[in-house]
Amino acid sequence: MRRGRGSRSFSPLEWIVLPALAALGVTILLAVPLRFWGAHLPEPVAPLVLAFAWPLIRPSVLAPVALLGLGVFLDLFWGGTLGLWPLSLLIVYGLVLFGRSLLAGQDTRMLFFWFAGAVLIAFFVAYWTLRLDLGAGPHFWPVVWQIIPTLVLFPAADWLIRRFDDADVGFR
Amino acid sequence: MAFRDGPFEKLKLPVAWTAAAAVIVALIAAVMLLLGDRREAMAAENYAPTRQAFDTAAAPVGGVLSLPGRWLRGAGSYVGGYFNAVSENRRLKAEIVELEQWRDQARALSNLNARYEALLGVQPEPPVPTVGARVVSDARGPFANARLINAGANKAVRVGNPVVSQDGLVGRVVGTTPIASRVLLVTDVASRIPVMIERTNARALLAGDASNNPRLDFVRGEDVIQEGDRVVTSGDGGGFPRGVPVGVAAKGLDGAWRVKLFSDRNPVDVVKVLLFQDFAQLVSEGELNEAPLAGLNTAPSPSPELAAAVTDAANRRLAQEQAAARQREEAILRARIQEQTRIEAAAQAAAEARARQQATAPAQPGAGTSPAPTQPAAQP
Numbered sequence: 212m213r214r215g216r217g218s219r220s221f222s223p224l225e226w227i228v229l230p231a232l233a234a235l236g237v238t239i240l241l242a243v244p245l246r247f248w249g250a251h252l253p254e255p256v257a258p259l260v261l262a263f264a265w266p267l268i269r270p271s272v273l274a275p276v277a278l279l280g281l282g283v284f285l286d287l288f289w290g291g292t293l294g295l296w297p298l299s300l301l302i303v304y305g306l307v308l309f310g311r312s313l314l315a316g317q318d319t320r321m322l323f324f325w326f327a328g329a330v331l332i333a334f335f336v337a338y339w340t341l342r343l344d345l346g347a348g349p350h351f352w353p354v355v356w357q358i359i360p361t362l363v364l365f366p367a368a369d370w371l372i373r374r375f376d377d378a379d380v381g382f383r
Numbered sequence: 384m385a386f387r388d389g390p391f392e393k394l395k396l397p398v399a400w401t402a403a404a405a406v407i408v409a410l411i412a413a414v415m416l417l418l419g420d421r422r423e424a425m426a427a428e429n430y431a432p433t434r435q436a437f438d439t440a441a442a443p444v445g446g447v448l449s450l451p452g453r454w455l456r457g458a459g460s461y462v463g464g465y466f467n468a469v470s471e472n473r474r475l476k477a478e479i480v481e482l483e484q485w486r487d488q489a490r491a492l493s494n495l496n497a498r499y500e501a502l503l504g505v506q507p508e509p510p511v512p513t514v515g516a517r518v519v520s521d522a523r524g525p526f527a528n529a530r531l532i533n534a535g536a537n538k539a540v541r542v543g544n545p546v547v548s549q550d551g552l553v554g555r556v557v558g559t560t561p562i563a564s565r566v567l568l569v570t571d572v573a574s575r576i577p578v579m580i581e582r583t584n585a586r587a588l589l590a591g592d593a594s595n596n597p598r599l600d601f602v603r604g605e606d607v608i609q610e611g612d613r614v615v616t617s618g619d620g621g622g623f624p625r626g627v628p629v630g631v632a633a634k635g636l637d638g639a640w641r642v643k644l645f646s647d648r649n650p651v652d653v654v655k656v657l658l659f660q661d662f663a664q665l666v667s668e669g670e671l672n673e674a675p676l677a678g679l680n681t682a683p684s685p686s687p688e689l690a691a692a693v694t695d696a697a698n699r700r701l702a703q704e705q706a707a708a709r710q711r712e713e714a715i716l717r718a719r720i721q722e723q724t725r726i727e728a729a730a731q732a733a734a735e736a737r738a739r740q741q742a743t744a745p746a747q748p749g750a751g752t753s754p755a756p757t758q759p760a761a762q763p
Contacts, residue, residue: 219479234732236608238442239445239448240448241519242445242447242520242653242713243448243449243520243523244449244452244518244519244530244650245449245520245687246650251521251523252446254524256524259511266402268400269398270404271403271405272401272402272405273407274402275402275405275409276405276409276411279409279412279413283416286403286416286527287433287434287441287526287600288437288441288522289522289524289526289529290434290529290531290557290558290567291522291526291527291529292420293416293417293419293420293431294413294414294415294416294419294420295417295526297409298410298413298414301410301413303485305403305407305410308399308402308403309563309746323608334433337526338525338526340417341526344417344420344600345572345573347572347573347590347592348592348612349525349594350525350592350593353524353525353593354525354593356525367459
């Protein structure tokens with residue numbers, strides 16, 4: 212079921228720059244070394260929300276560049292292999308961009324399944340990239356424990372799509 | 384002239400195509416970054432200036448953001464301490480009684496160990512200075528397990544320094560800036576640490592896989608590990624001092640031996656950086672190749688009786704060595720005389736043989752001429 216169409220217009224500051232800053236903020240806040248009853252704070256990959264939502268809102272030259280920057284930030288901030296998250300985010304962006312005619316306008320439940328698929332692809336790419344780079348991959352459960360909080364961020368992706376999806380009907 | 388006024392005025396590309404082109408260019412950039420990264424090398428020169436600049440900026444931000452949590456924890460600890468003071472006092476008194484026995488044993492063993500080291504001339508490991516630091520940022524994902532601490536090169540922290548908490552080993556420094564350092568946790572996928580089982584001295588490699596309990600690989604020997612065995616650093620390779628507590632061995636669900644880390648017992652918000660360096664870096668090559676003479680500096684002064692006995696023994700040993708040397712020289716002299724005698728006897732026998740030959744020569748005519756060769760010389 213597709214939603215209705217509108218004719219509002221938004222600047223890249225609203226749908227690219229501010230969400231990117233919000234993703235950075237979430238990442239930095241959740242990296243605070245706190246433990247509650249022995250458990251750490253969750254560590255979702257917040258920019259995956261943008262890698263999924265941006266191509267559905269509209270194709271853009273700025274979005275891949277922003278994702279490259281966000282991925283580099285994740286690698287530097289978490290101290291991981293440089294290039295790991297840019298690759299995963301951009302592959303997700305490219306795949307969603309490729310299938311946006313199929314995905315755009317789907318209802319929330321369907322979008323969640325597509326989002327879950329995109330997250331799994333991103334983690335699959337990250338896993339095998341690390342395995343090829345270091346010769347060893349992470350254990351299964353830590354990967355699951357990062358996938359789950361990332362999936363929990365789906366409402367943010369849905370909200371972003373709802374807010375900007377109908378901004379320019381020329382991209383529908 | 385504006386772009387739209389030129390020959391490209393009529394050129395219109397679909398936005399989706401330009402976005403796809405941007406994705407491809409960005410992907411190429413990501414792959415280049417990936418190929419250029421050398422995180423697994425863990426050397427100072429591989430910690431790029433980009434990472435240094437980023438850590439320098441991130442450390443103060445993380446420090447500010449972690450302040451509320453630290454205050455909350457401090458307040459909670461204060462309140463908890465107030466209400467649990469009596470029970471904690473009792474527990475601590477019992478612990479002191481138990482620890483006093485261990486203290487006495489430790490002192491006695493330490494004294495005995497120092498004597499043995501002095502007697503054997505063993506060069507003991509120098510004391511390792513430490514630097515305290517706070518954790519300001521924490522990465523706990525499956526692809527990176529690292530922490531940012533607020534002590535850096537300004538406090539003499541160097542790449543490779545081990546980092547410990549109050550309970551045990553946390554990781555090692557993989558990058559430094561003047562004010563902050565990046566610590567790779569023992570649970571990170573790239574972490575490999577030589578360890579040993581304290582009970583059997585069996586060596587193994589502690590390999591992180593992003594789980595809370597890193598794996599024990601390459602365990603040498605059979606049946607050398609039991610559940611609950613303490614695992615400590617072995618010091619092999621010189622990267623870590625020997626004997627830093629790591630955890631206890633446990634069998635994982637996948638059948639592999641794993642280690643329950645001591646550092647997981649309490650929150651790791653304050654750590655200690657051991658300013659440890661490889662032994663080969665501490666001393667010059669000349670000093671390293673010298674005989675171990677540490678015992679001469681550390682042994683106690685001998686009593687007069689012991690000194691007299693040592694002198695007597697040294698004199699006896701010297702006299703024995705001199706006597707042995709004299710005997711060797713006499714044996715050599717005798718051998719030379721015998722050799723000279725043998726040579727002279729041989730020369731005399733040869734002279735007598737020549738004289739006999741000359742005396743018998745006139746009785747054989749033509750004996751002085753060489754006979755004509757009957758066979759031609761062999762051709763080569």
